[in-house]
Amino acid sequence: MAAAALYVAAYLRWPTLASQIDLLVYSLASPVRQHPRTGVLHRSAIKPIGQTYHVKTLNVDRGVVQEVDLEPATTEEIAATVAVMGGEDWEFWVDALHAAGVLAPGFKTMSYTYIGTDLTWPIYWHATLGKAKEDLDRAARAITKRLAALKGEARIAVLKFVVSQASSAIPVVPLYGSLLYRVMKDAGVHETTIEQIDRLFRTQVYAGTPQRLDNEQRIRMDDIELTDAIQADVKRR
Numbered sequence: 001m002a003a004a005a006l007y008v009a010a011y012l013r014w015p016t017l018a019s020q021i022d023l024l025v026y027s028l029a030s031p032v033r034q035h036p037r038t039g040v041l042h043r044s045a046i047k048p049i050g051q052t053y054h055v056k057t058l059n060v061d062r063g064v065v066q067e068v069d070l071e072p073a074t075t076e077e078i079a080a081t082v083a084v085m086g087g088e089d090w091e092f093w094v095d096a097l098h099a100a101g102v103l104a105p106g107f108k109t110m111s112y113t114y115i116g117t118d119l120t121w122p123i124y125w126h127a128t129l130g131k132a133k134e135d136l137d138r139a140a141r142a143i144t145k146r147l148a149a150l151k152g153e154a155r156i157a158v159l160k161f162v163v164s165q166a167s168s169a170i171p172v173v174p175l176y177g178s179l180l181y182r183v184m185k186d187a188g189v190h191e192t193t194i195e196q197i198d199r200l201f202r203t204q205v206y207a208g209t210p211q212r213l214d215n216e217q218r219i220r221m222d223d224i225e226l227t228d229a230i231q232a233d234v235k236r237r
Helices: 075-085 088-099 128-146 173-187 193-205 228-236
Strands: 006-012 021-028 032-034 041-043 053-059 064-070 103-113 153-158
Touching (some): 032 075, 053 173, 075 128, 088 128, 103 128, 173 228
Parallel strands (some): 021 103
């Protein structure tokens, strides 16, 4: 439905062919998206909003720390980034499955995301990517409303930083992530990606206890990363 880098995983329980989907995980990392209805090709832009941003980053290709100046995004670039990285395709997937009658009562769907800290916010949250992530919040609310008859829900799961092709392409983020991993490993609190997702499902999704939600009703799995001690050591380094 979007570009080749769109990853959608459906977790199915199929004792018979008549079973239905009870969980859908939606996770997007793509620089482009061809709109499935209009045919328009949108390209995202990783840029700050409002003013030029001077930052220190890690050049992963050369293996050196350098300083860069990032020019602010135009209105068109912001809109294009929301079109690529926002929640519209997530809505389309759930709507199509709902219309096909394959969603189980109590169906859950989650979109994985990352928010970061004030060290990365000028390029990650208070920037074009942040606008796209705000659209994911909008989509989660809209999907939950449309799933009311099934008593279903859509949630954003905010994960800790992970090393990926996508994260390596965002200025300042590779430097932050390199330091974060070292600090969390030194403190004995580092989680691998599998360990983090295991904790998400065991303690938040299917634990039967109140979830750890923020003001936007996102599930926060970056709680260890954001502790004062961890962040203070990253900033010091």
